[in-house]
Amino acid sequence: MQLYDIDLASRLLLGTAQYPSPQILTDAIAASGCGVITVSLRREIAGARGANGFWPLLQATGARILPNTAGCHSAREAITTAQMAREVFATSWIKLEVIGNADTLQPDPFALVEAARVLCADGFAVFPYTTEDLIVAERLLDAGCRVLMPWGAPIGSGRGLRHVDALTAMRGHFPSVPLIIDAGIGAPSQAAQAMEMGFDAVLLNTAVAKAGDPVAMARAFGQAVAAGRLAFEAGLMPPRDMAAPSTPVLGMADLGLGGLR
Amino acid sequence: MQLYDIDLASRLLLGTAQYPSPQILTDAIAASGCGVITVSLRREIAGARGANGFWPLLQATGARILPNTAGCHSAREAITTAQMAREVFATSWIKLEVIGNADTLQPDPFALVEAARVLCADGFAVFPYTTEDLIVAERLLDAGCRVLMPWGAPIGSGRGLRHVDALTAMRGHFPSVPLIIDAGIGAPSQAAQAMEMGFDAVLLNTAVAKAGDPVAMARAFGQAVAAGRLAFEAGLMPPRDMAAPSTPVLGMADLGLGGLR
Amino acid sequence: MQLYDIDLASRLLLGTAQYPSPQILTDAIAASGCGVITVSLRREIAGARGANGFWPLLQATGARILPNTAGCHSAREAITTAQMAREVFATSWIKLEVIGNADTLQPDPFALVEAARVLCADGFAVFPYTTEDLIVAERLLDAGCRVLMPWGAPIGSGRGLRHVDALTAMRGHFPSVPLIIDAGIGAPSQAAQAMEMGFDAVLLNTAVAKAGDPVAMARAFGQAVAAGRLAFEAGLMPPRDMAAPSTPVLGMADLGLGGLR
Amino acid sequence: MQLYDIDLASRLLLGTAQYPSPQILTDAIAASGCGVITVSLRREIAGARGANGFWPLLQATGARILPNTAGCHSAREAITTAQMAREVFATSWIKLEVIGNADTLQPDPFALVEAARVLCADGFAVFPYTTEDLIVAERLLDAGCRVLMPWGAPIGSGRGLRHVDALTAMRGHFPSVPLIIDAGIGAPSQAAQAMEMGFDAVLLNTAVAKAGDPVAMARAFGQAVAAGRLAFEAGLMPPRDMAAPSTPVLGMADLGLGGLR
Amino acid sequence: MRIDLNGAAIEVAARTLAEALSDLGYDGALATALNGRFVPATARTETPLHDGDRVEVLAPMQGG
Amino acid sequence: MRIDLNGAAIEVAARTLAEALSDLGYDGALATALNGRFVPATARTETPLHDGDRVEVLAPMQGG
Amino acid sequence: MRIDLNGAAIEVAARTLAEALSDLGYDGALATALNGRFVPATARTETPLHDGDRVEVLAPMQGG
């Protein structure tokens, strides 16, 4: 898979928040086999070491860094956050999140497109967190985005793909744009489903970090994403309304009570 | 996983029908990693070699053989077929299928329980293909079955788990009985979902045999079943109605226009 | 609608339990317009007046009485209860309920068929509460039932039609048998859906009795059942995958900036 | 119900396109009991009488006229169409439709908000056809809209409420804004469901016009919308996961074989 | 003798089901069962009671 | 001069939109637009036409 | 005599099921049933055939 001209072996992108411990975080990253991890920026208390201890830990994983603008509620905030992230993380990649509603954490399509336009013009490789709205998606592509990240369900809800038909239409409408399902994935089966539908990758965090055993769950997601992609490439059977015998009926024995006698 | 005191490494059981070629069949079995394959009996033309050529092929896979009574519409037919299968395949394992409706290929619960009683008494290890009906399930256990195989959806329909809530209730009602989802699985994501729900294994055929690339699809199913089981053991996050930020909000910057000035 | 040769104007059957007061019960019956109400038998304390006060109240509604065997867990109990009900209520109609599982209150197909056979032979007009299982349904018809009452969802759950596809198959499989959705209906829209699918009637209780305003809800259900039936007879449009403009596109103005100039 | 300070007795709004004949159209309007009908503008061939014959027909129904901007793909087109409609139909009411995608006929949120701002400022009573996106909805309210019309499903698809959870969130987020489900309703049960969810009204066309018997279907929709609203006001029982007996268990007879003997 | 009436053990003098019902003050719309079998109203007078008999007396109730 | 009327190029002698409509035999409930902009009925007589103008004449239609 | 073999009526001289199978050239992994009842391989030699008997000879097949 290529994202902004970068080849990636894994189609799983993993968030780094909410893990029980740094050790479990790094073990989960390794177990998942993911090639990209998301990070953010937060206020640093003078003289603190915590955050600056956290950063080298992630660098050591060798995974590519995708900073986010999580929590920003305006284009202005998101743009400034992106600029700060580019300097600290030394990457032009940015997961663009502009929240429009505090309850659903859904993106604000207007501010999102505005921020995307500014950031793309400024040389960022923008990964916009968006809805399944086709028109918003087109505006984001017009703004210069070369990857789209539609939500599966509200962030952290773990409800999987809420609007399968709309996401199917989106996949069909943008056959050649890398589409990454971001947010809402709660189980490996849901990640596999997204891949079977032809999405290019899956980005998740809570479902791994909040699992009983995050490392094992990370491994499970890695396997499920690979399985889903393999199935997509292998070509799934079309569902049928009626049943159809798997065992051939031809040559069935007649063991009833009929016969010549 | 133990089925009738036999330890099995894989939780995938694979059917052997409808493959494009014997080579693809054996490659698919190997790629899936399954430890059990289903077979049947059919009328043999005098002097024919086909079937007797097919049998050694399957024996060579090393997989455990699970003969079925596919296509039987009465207890009597199913019982006789089971007896014939035990002799030819030299195993007491039998997938008991008694079809009650030609359109849906759904089991006849009355004939199924009757046949199960006779076969269990006769020393068979019965794997009954049944519905999600709890009462039918209890009768099958009373009859001596130590494994149950509820359908996911009509045979060959590839529609996945049609009645998730009823299957969830069944899993909860029989916590210690090995439950294998048999029939209706059309995609790896559906197999993973069944495993995440705590089912012990999945049996499928058409979804692999009729895939564009059966060998690749077999591999995908093997991975998905393993991923689903791993996720079940790791403990899935509970779905939430509301969204919850994955990135901590604590320490969010204020990059708006407010401030002291 | 004809049930056992009796013409009924309304396709709604209403239960009489759990209402806040006798007055609300009788008002609800009137508001619903239903022509059939279900009742049961319970232990009578010597000299008590409650029950014997309740009975005339229902007789006064003019609705046809359908006694049930609610709570019976064996064919034997159900048969005796039916015989007692026939004497007290002076009707051969009986809603045959044989519970097989205390959690789901689902019917025991084996005991149900056995009881149905005995009661039909004894001249009862049996209304069996059953699942959507086609084979069980066929056994009930063989036993002499001329009406079937498949569940929509577990009794009192108010979850509507859980297994729409299976119920659709059942309707298609028994085109000329009166099929009444019994249990699980929680909202008028669900009752309307059942009628749109071609079911002959709906039987419910909790959704009305436990509504904030049972009388208004009874009226709503009466309207919804009528609307659903009317829609079924009028012929519903088939759903489409793609959108299709309702307003004709032909003759659209061109108000863009194009044109000759 | 009040829409832009106008009291309306019926919560059903009906489209006037695609009917088999003018007579059936007017009969359907009458049968539905709707108080508002939608119309559009199309090119008039010089000297033609068709359209000018159609208009008096609708005026005679006494229903309030809601002109639409169907088929417009830009704010500019929609604005000019609205201005033309205001003159011809002598009403400031306008159903604002700005199509963003020819396949899904979904609204263009950007052009929609822009057109709404201009039209509201110009004194129109704007009824915007929008998605379930909360942020777009807020922009429309900011623009001056006092009614919102979220889609149920793509126009003419007849698939009902595709995104029930998102629509539920929308209803909860705008408790006091009149919300009308527009587009996608295919059956009376779906209209009733929308009303039960607390939506203020339903606008539909194809489901009636393309029914086998449009007049009967119009009546069915009128009843279903009324039933759904009545149920919403009466207070629906909450769905339960488990079953709960409707017939009281207290006082159950013991007709088994137990007892003193 | 002791019988089981609607699940409760009681002492009765009555010799038949009919007598027992009237002694106990039952009347109105009732159905009876003896040891799990239905006893029609018309048969109550000819239905003797024995020690340990299990009697059910049921009346109309709300039902779903 | 040639104008575009409802998408078709035609030759008209009329100098104003009002003249054109009456020359073409239009009457009844109509709304007009010139080059994509709404022209109220009251303004048609003062609305001159020029070669290549794009005129839309719309009437009430069924709509959803 | 005439028997029904796998659904087809044929003429056989054999007196037992075992003879019939060898006469017909059957060998390999096979299971047999006579008139709907299973006949173990070991019992074939002692299983006489009669006119109108219904014989099933089955072999391993793919199955789901």
Place this chain on the structure above:
Amino acid sequence: MRIDLNGAAIEVAARTLAEALSDLGYDGALATALNGRFVPATARTETPLHDGDRVEVLAPMQGG
């Protein structure tokens, strides 16, 4: 002078953003913003502080 540092009002003597950071003991991977606008590390020494300025000092954090 008083500035707002990460949301808290503090007293600083520093004249530039760079001075303020070092006075406060900041080091390591940090990004800075002044009154809502990004200030590159290279520009901090030339970035004067004024009374009431709003300074944000951010560091890498876990993120989803």
